[in-house]
């Protein structure tokens with residue numbers, strides 16, 4: 282295993298002192314080392330992975346130094362446009378180092394959405410002509426790979442990818458101080474919401490632990506899963522899945538359980554919800570101020586006024602609840618209000634260690650969900 286500190290020191294020696302990206306569970310130890318040790322202005326957690334590539338480019342234009350961009354391989358899709366049309370050596374030719382967590386590496390057990398991404402990842406790099414190397418698990422491997430990356434920057438002035446396998450980095454004991462003391466956890470808020478829904482309400486939940494908590498709630502309460510769409514991948518897009526259903530099924534209420542990191546990742550979608558104005562959509566943000574599902578790294582969401590943004594985007598009603606009493610009354614108001622309704626719930630970062638995973642495949646989830654929608658009057 283490689284210690285995050287030693288890896289960081291090697292990066293520094295090669296001239297990399299600026300970091301940007303979206304956190305990944307597999308890079309968790311490295312990301313939290315960076316979070317704890319890099320001055321705030323030199324480490325930016327970006328809205329999405331493409332934004333990190335653009336930010337690293339701006340940093341290079343201003344300093345002539347390459348930056349490091351970290352991401353899970355799920356985020357490659359978000360970054361392809363700026364990689365090909367900005368940083369590529371045939372366009373602006375920007376040196377930067379990408380550190381990419383290899384979820385779904387062939388031969389390792391992982392979730393379906395990661396298995397697909399993991400299988401095609403190296404072929405994607407080949408297709409977009411991206412130089413890459415797979416990091417071994419010793420510090421000598423790290424030295425070799427970083428040396429290869431540096432010579433690529435210096436000779437070709439273009440991005441270089443270091444692929445990181447599961448279990449490469451050793452543990453970093455974080456002095457994370459970003460916790461909040463809001464009364465409810467995400468799971469408790471989800472329970473209260475699901476308990477308040479009517480039999481015909483449909484749920485679309487976001488990527489990460491929120492969907493797993495929805496699944497577990499149904500299981501614990503011996504309820505069927507047919508009216509829940511669990512968005513296992515596609516981070517940041519659950520609100521548009523919900524919108525697609527809401528527009529096509531105007532007589533059913535659609536409840537989107539979104540996360541703050543996910544909302545911020547593709548925040549432009551809020552303008553489209555406001556503009557299309559579905560009366561039957563409730564957009565709930567479980568705001569823990571963090572990417573909790575992948576290690577708890579902070580988002581910008583505690584520092585911005587989400588309900589005000591929703592109102593400005595054209596939502597008919599925007600609310601915030603910070604405890605169980607406020608959540609009860611907000612859910613009551615929302616159930617009688619014309620949508621689109623926006624509800625931010627401030628929650629703490631606690632989550633269960635023993636949280637399970639859906640035992641239905643994505644296709645099984647889709648089929649039962651579609652059958653439920655078909656059988657509902659519209």
Ligand SMILES: Cc1ncc(C[n+]2csc(CCOP(=O)(O)OP(=O)(O)O)c2C)c(N)n1
Pocket residue numbers: 303304305306353355356357359467487488489490491514515516539540541542543544567569571572573574575580
């Ligand atoms: C495009 C993309 N980038 C990164 C990830 C890894 N990832 C999975 S869940 C998650 C955090 C989601 O944060 P948030 O929406 O705030 O929900 P929370 O986990 O805090 O409940 C991240 C970064 C991903 N799945 N897809």
